[in-house]
């Protein structure tokens with residue numbers, strides 16, 4: 001079986017959801033992201049790949065201003081969501097994060113029941129008008145995260161009592177429940193077994209119908225399987241960005257090729 | 266031989282044992298330390314522990330038991346008549362000890378020789394005068410019985426001391442010998458040292474536990490004495506606190522307990538919200554620089570002695586509350602009040618609550634905050650819905666600890682709330698607490714056989730049981746929620 005197979009897709013010009021230009025990120029004196037230009041298309045899965053420490057998470061966190069919570073972090077350049085600068089003082093980062101949701105590398109369920117975990121976002125943003133509507137959102141989100149069957153009988157049990165893989169899918173359900181327009185996923189499968197990974201990948205493919213997904217991954221196969229666009233980062237630079245099929249079969253940059261074939265990493 | 270010398274010798278033996286054990290181990294391996302079971306230092310340590318620890322432990326136990334044994338032996342020598350004349354056994358025994366110490370001083374000063382002391386008798390010497398010459402003042406003439414008892418007291422102490430020195434030194438040498446004989450290439454010194462260290466650690470915790478048990482037992486004993494003299498029903502359910510040393514006092518617990526709980530309640534009402542909010546601000550909102558300045562400032566409050574808080578209550582808060590609240594509202598005209606003590610005690614507890622809660626909030630993993638912010642929650646939503654629930658068990662623990670402190674506080678109450686027991690709902694009335702009354706009943710000339718003095722132990726035990734209950738409750742809550750959150 002060829003794991004490096006690239007999913008067939010029609011290459012249509014899609015609307016650009018997020019646009020980053022000349023983005024620089026500094027942690028104190030450490031220049032972590034240098035001059036990165038990326039376009040995130042709507043209804044597309046974009047994969048960020050690159051060796052450890054190259055700045056994938058850092059760049060991902062710029063897209064929903066999660067870096068604001070780190071004191072020493074400074075972001076320069078221009079990042080737009082639907083043509084609006086997200087670092088504009090007029091923009092409320094809280095509102096922005098409701099539109100650009102995030103799933104983290106380590107599962108981080110809240111110390112609440114499974115139900116309350118998923119209902120957290122909808123409650124904060126007032127997405128449900130009644131209890132039954134909330135129930136519906138919770139069920140739908142859990143189903144889409146492929147965890148409904150495992151937890152439907154114990155929605156009142158604490159989310160922290162699930163296994164690592166279940167927790168991660170719960171966190172995905174939690175992010176999905178807020179109905180974001182862009183979903184950022186930082187190595188969402190690093191704690192999952194192959195079956196759960198396959199389920200999450202299927203979910204990502206499904207999510208693509210409604211919003212754009214950005215996924216950071218260390219698995220070349222995963223990037224090849226789920227994404228349509230791939231960005232390769234190296235030492236804080238964006239080395240190459242383009243169609244996944246092209247990156248994986250015929251990269252322009254020699255660094256991309258050696259990373260994909262396993263020579264840098 | 267003086268104690269210090271014994272210890273020095275034992276330690277020297279131990280050091281020698283270390284060197285010896287190490288050398289023997291290396292020698293048994295033919296100079297190649299690699300084929301030993303353990304590192305050479307372990308062999309040395311093993312011999313050292315065997316030489317020092319048993320010897321010093323026997324010495325410690327001996328030093329506790331010897332005085333008790335001598336006491337019983339000597340007490341047996343004193344006739345009943347002499348005891349009755351002096352009032353009680355304890356008084357006679359303290360005379361005996363004083364004379365014995367006096368004789369020691371006399372010998373040390375060169376006024377008497379050891380032989381003279383042994384042959385001393387009241388018939389031909391005025392012992393009181395002789396001792397007075399060397400600066401030992403005795404309250405009364407020394408009777409023949411007391412002198413005889415003092416002489417045998419000295420003799421027993423001397424023999425006991427000699428015996429102890431011998432036993433301890435022999436034990437040290439035996440331990441050293443045993444340790445070095447066992448030292449050879451195959452001996453598992455590392456495991457032996459591990460076992461000894463475990464034993465020493467266990468001993469330390471046993472001592473801590475036994476001390477607690479001892480404290481409780483002594484309280485229990487005195488409380489039991491109290492309940493022999495005073496009916497327990499009237500103590501636990503009595504609504505009046507009116508001790509009088511002429512007898513016929515009312516010693517009801519309820520008014521004191523009420524005062525304690527009322528003051529503590531107000532103190533918590535002040536300290537918990539302020540402390541908790543301050544902690545949330547410090548942990549979640551304040552920048553680095555703000556934190557660096559504000560946190561130590563808040564913690565300065567914790568360093569103020571409670572008596573200073575008491576003065577603050579007496580001079581500032583009390584009159585202030587009286588002039589601006591109690592009198593205009595027609596609730597009383599006393600500057601000592603439950604309110605005064607409660608508010609000031611609450612101020613005292615703020616840093617306690619805030620620094621404990623601050624640590625607990627900081628311990629909530631950053632990933633939970635990220636998760637909440639990542640879903641578009643604001644800071645206060647995150648604090649309310651994620652951080653506080655996660656930190657709750659710890660915070661409850663902190664609050665209960667603060668409550669224990671409030672219940673045990675004395676100085677602020679004396680100066681802030683007064684010393685008059687009362688059973689009232691009015692927070693501007695003077696009241697008092699259990700601790701204040703414990704101090705009150707035991708200061709001055711106390712006769713430890715009257716219920717008025719012994720009641721202090723019953724009060725102390727009650728407080729102990731209450732704080733113990735609070736701590737158990739805190740533990741229970743912490744455990745219950747922790748299960749859920751991990």
Ligand SMILES: Nc1ncnc2c1ncn2[C@@H]1O[C@H](COP(=O)(O)OP(=O)(O)OP(=O)(O)O)[C@@H](O)[C@H]1O
Pocket residue numbers: 027030032050051052053054055056057058059070
């Ligand atoms: N909170 C932070 N404070 C200071 N420096 C940071 C912080 N987070 C990341 N960095 C630095 O930024 C650089 C990029 O880190 P980043 O976490 O983005 O890498 P990554 O590509 O996600 O790596 P990985 O694949 O291991 O997750 C690293 O040099 C790292 O040391």
Ligand SMILES: [Mg+2]
Pocket residue numbers: 056057058105186
């Ligand atoms: Mg990362």
